Amino acid sequence: RQHRWLQAMIFAIEEINQNANLLPNITLGYGIYDTCFLVSTGLEGSMWLITGKEDPVPNYRCTSQSPLAAIIGDATSGTSIPMARLLGLYRYPQISYYAGVDKLSDRHQFPSFFRTVPRGKIQARSIARLLVHFGWTWVGILAEETEYGDLSTQSLREELLNTNVCIGFSEFVPTIYSAIKVNYIIDLINKSSVNAIVIICYETYILPVMQEVIRQNITGKSWLASASSSTSGKIFKNHLLVGTIGLATHKANIPGFHDFLLNLHPFTSQHNMYLETFWEEVFGYKWPNTNTYQSTPTNELGKESKLCTGTESLKELDISYFDASESRVAYNVYNAVYAAAHALHDLYMCKPGEGPFGNGTCANIHDFEPWQLLHYAKNVNFKNKLGEEIYFDDEGNSLPVFDVINWHQTPEGNFEYVDVGRLDFRLPPGRELIFNNSALMWNGGQTQIPLSVCSESCLPGFRKAVRQGEPICCFDCIRCSEGKISNQTDSSDCLECPDDHWSNDRRDMCVPKSIEFLSYTENLGIILASTSILFSFIPAAILCTFIRYRETPIVKANNRELSYVLLLALVLCFLCCLIFIGQPVMVTCMLRQTTFGIIFAFSISCVLAKTIMVVIAFTATKPNSSLKKWVGPKVSNTIVIVRTLVQIIICVTWLASSPPFPEENMKPDPGKIIIECNEGSTVAFWCMLGYMGLLASVSFIVAFIARNLPDSFNEAKLITFSMLVFVSVWLSFIPAYLSTKGKYMVAVEIFAILASSTGLLLCIFFPKCYIILLRPDINTREFLMGKGTFSNKN
Structure with a gap:
């Protein structure tokens, strides 16, 4: 690869020298120095180029030849940084074709540095963008142990802070091979749950690690390589690394470069270093004049290797070296040389009096200072042969464009990379990634993007709960609580539903809350309503029976007018249950308890009046009794009216001060809206029930006292029961009522009304109906007075 970069520089210089429009009558020369990726060697070479001597003398230019214009290089950031510090002191333009570390954009530290490769920040942003695109939130980083690796890792970390991507591990790869360090890295990769690993490392440094990955057959890992190694055929030449994604500098097909490479020959290409070594490498032969063979006996040469003759043809070879359409770094070298040439051309074409220096002076192309050329280098702007605009921004950076490549295995078993997308940060945010997912090939021939997550995604209905002491990408999925939802994957929090909505069973949607009240359309409402209506016919039928047999002794003996009124009241008691069924509104809420309270107070007042009248009637039969004047309907009517009036006053006061009203209650069951009647004043409610209980207690006590009266007045026993x-x-009703909510609380009260009304009806009137309808033989005055007899005969 590096040899082709060198040829790109030579090709560009020769092309410029043949161009009559660029630097006319000026011939460019070049010097080549190999840094070997070592800082010390890079600095030594820089001083050699500056001073013109192999034993450099600082601050002196020991040559009478044309001045050094610019330095193209170096490839790695590790060597480019110290070189840029040195060259910056002398203001020599330095144009790198591969050094991407972001630090080199600092104009204060590196005032004369330029590059034709995107800056490190763009690469870090591109890597982060790809990680987000593939959904890889749990990644590892392998970076070279240089300033470039350190700064690139820092830039990537900063970019990942704005995403949901976490770093599982980050390790430096040594620049000098260390078996212990390589084994440690391999062990870390094996043990980590990370499945996506970012490589920010030059190919020479990462190669031992990847060879060990292949040797140990480490599978299930997805690799994302930075531009410094993504196109290296030395690394990605095994099926385990198929599917690797890489960032690559923008490629181009340099016109004429393919033919130039094919025409290379050690005999005809003058001043072209390393061609003999290159020839031996691609053909596998040896030149007979090399040191190796100078000491080797002639009879043994044929046994070890064939000899190069110079008649070999590069056109017979089918290797990627000659594929000019895949020129990436070589294209950067080509542009770097042309950038330097255009800066020289602008300096050369300066007109005296119109120059940029003092008093409009110009620089001399044959004898200029480096800072003078630096002025022109900063303003370079031209279009190359491919029509692409080449320029440097204020920080010396070139176009922020990366190609995205993907390593494939061909049917023939070869390994090659193909372009699958581009990252162009000149485009608006969010549209910078142009990607062809259908062209991707993953390891093992998979078409689905591999996963690399610390925790599986939380489905809708769950939220992420970060594990204590671990990165945010490591979390547990916790189901949203009732009333909250999450309608997206990997929600960090659950959203609370509006007051009138509730979460569904999956907790991924808010649905309207169900409205609950005791309805006529549900089974419970139908049963209670039907029972209420049916039971109301019983006291009505008894009333009709009493009216028909109104002249019989059993009806006349027990104050038949009060019996009529009580039966009517019991009809209303059964029917008042209907007010409790149905959706509560203002009117029904005001009538429910008050109607029930007044009707029952009226009913119990009637029972109390009957009881008191039984006692008065028995006592009045005694000689000289003063109660004879109280026997009559006035007393019973007064008792009923006064007792009922007290309840009416309580209810009217209740309605006037704090009446019941309908409300939506969500406290008992948050998933439902219970429409119920708020009693308004709970004091008034319990006063109403308490007064009713007081009347019942008084009636019970009076009836109990009168239970032993003669048989003719046995209604006291019935009233007692x-x-x-x-x-x-009603004593059972109180705890049951307080322990239930919603429609069941209403149902409990309806049941209490039906049960108590039925109890009054059964105990007081059924024995009389039995005598009237089934035993008319004992429905006589004599029997009621205890003087008659009766027979069981039919």
Whole structure:
């Protein structure tokens, strides 16, 4: 590769020398010095080029030849940085074709440095962009142990801070081979859960590591190589590395370069270094005049190797070296040489009096100072033969463009890279990546992008919970709590649903909350409503029976008017349950408890009146009793009206001060909207129930006291049982009512109303109906007075 870079420079210089429009009548020359990737050698070569002597004398130019114009190089940032510091002191233009470290953009430290490769920050941004594109959030970094590797790693870390990509490990690859360090890196790769590894390393340094990866058959890893090694055929020549993604400098097909390479020959190409060595390398022969063979006996030469004759033809070879269409770094070298030539041309074409220096002076092309050429280098702007514009920005950087390559294995078993995309940061943000996913080939022939994550993605309905002490890419997936959702993959938090919505079972969508109230359309509402209506017919039927048999002793004996009124009240008691069913509105909320309270107070007042009348009637039969004047309907009517009026006053006060109202209650069940009646004043509610309980208790006590009266007045026993049932029902109602919520709380109250009403009906009226309908033989005055007899005969 490096030899082809050298040929690109020579080709560009020869092409410029043949161009009559560029530097006319001026011939460019060149000197070549190999840095061997060593800083000391690079500095030594720079001083040799500056001073013109192999034993350099600092601050002296010991040559009478034409001045040194510029230095093209070096390739690696590790050697370019110290070279740029040195050359910057003398203001010699230095144009690198491969050094991408971002630090070299600092004009204060490196005032004379230029490059035809994108700066390190662009490369770091490109790597980060690719990691995000492939969804690789858990990556490792292998960087060369140089200033370039260190600074490039720092730049990449800074770029990854703006993404969700985490670094699982970061290690430096030694520039001088160390088996211990290489084995440590291999062991780290094997043990790490990272499946995507970024290589920021020159091919010479990373090669031992990749050879060990191949030797140990490490699979399941995806590699992303930086521009310094991505196109290296020495590294990516094994099926384990197929699918490697790489950043590569922009490629071009340099016109005429292919023919130039094919015409290279040690006998005809003058002043072209390394051609003999290159010839031996590509043909596998040896020149007879090399040192190796000078000491080797002639009879043994044929046994070891064939000899080069010079008649070999490069056109017979099929190697990538001659593929000018794949020129990448060589294209950068070509542009760097032309940039220096155009700077010289601008200096050469300066007109006296119009020059950029003092008093409009110009520089002499045959004797100029480096700082004078530096002025022109900063303003270089031209189009090359391919029509691409070449220029340097204020920091000496070139176009921010990278090609994206992918290493494939051909059907013949060869390994080659193909272009699959481009990163052009001249385009608007978000559109800089142009990618062809269908052209990708992954290791093992897979078409699906390999995964490299510390934790599997959290599906919608879950949120990420970072593990303590680990990077943010390592997390657990926790299901969103009720009422919260996450509708995206890898949500960091769950969103709370609006008040009138709730999360579905998958916790990935907010759905309207179900509205709950005791409805006529549901089974429970239908049963309670039907029961209420059906049961209301029973007291109505009994009333009709009492009216029909109103002249019989059993009806007349127990204050039939109060019985009529009580039966009507019981009809209303059953029917008032209907107000509790259906969606609560303002009217029904105000009528529910008040209607129920007044009707039941009225019913119990009737029972109390009947009980008191039984006691008065029995006592009035005694001689000289003063209660005879109280026997009559006035007393019973007064008791009923006064007792009921007290309940009416309580209810009216309740409605006037703090009436019940409908409300949407979400506290008992957050997933539902329970539409219920807020009682307004809970004090008034319990006062209403308490007064009703007081009436029932008084009726029970009075009836209990009167339970042993003669048989003709046995209604006191019936009332005692009815009040016992009534009080038991409502005492049980209180804990049941307080422990339920929503529609079931309403159902409990309806059940209590039905049970207590049924208890009154059964205990007070069913025995009388039994006598009226089934035992008319005992429905006589004599029997009721305890003087008659009856028979069980039919």
